[in-house]
Amino acid sequence: MSRDETTPHGELTLRTLTMPADVNGNGDIFGGWVLSQMDIAAGITAGMRAQGRVTTVAVDAMKFIRPVKVGDVVCVYTDIARIGRTSMAINVEAWVLRDRIGTREKVTEAVFTFVAIDADGRPRPVPER
Numbered sequence: 001m002s003r004d005e006t007t008p009h010g011e012l013t014l015r016t017l018t019m020p021a022d023v024n025g026n027g028d029i030f031g032g033w034v035l036s037q038m039d040i041a042a043g044i045t046a047g048m049r050a051q052g053r054v055t056t057v058a059v060d061a062m063k064f065i066r067p068v069k070v071g072d073v074v075c076v077y078t079d080i081a082r083i084g085r086t087s088m089a090i091n092v093e094a095w096v097l098r099d100r101i102g103t104r105e106k107v108t109e110a111v112f113t114f115v116a117i118d119a120d121g122r123p124r125p126v127p128e129r
Contacts, residue, residue: 010079029068041076046114
């Protein structure tokens with residue numbers, strides 16, 4: 001999934017400010033926190049396309065490129081890479097604005113796979129557009 005590292009790809013789906021409570025032992029933002037923000041953004045995109053409930057079933061090709069610092073604005077971009085009968089793959093890129101207003105840098109990327117589910121949690125077809 002590696003792409004150009006100067007321009008985000010996809011739609012800006014989520015933007016949030018990093019806080020001191022989210023740091024790891026090294027003083028950087030915990031990778032799991034970044035992963036959760038990416039999962040939320042990918043879930044928004046998948047849920048909109050599936051027109052209902054979805055669940056994350058896989059995260060592939062997760063690649064951490066740069067650390068995220070306290071005070072960075074995390075911007076998560078998503079685009080749909082593939083749609084199957086009940087599942088879809090979402091390309092996700094996380095970028096930061098350093099110190100809220102500074103340089104924009106790509107910090108991580110991954111492919112998230114979601115399955116559309118019904119009210120009972122069983123797979124259901126992804127609707128045609």
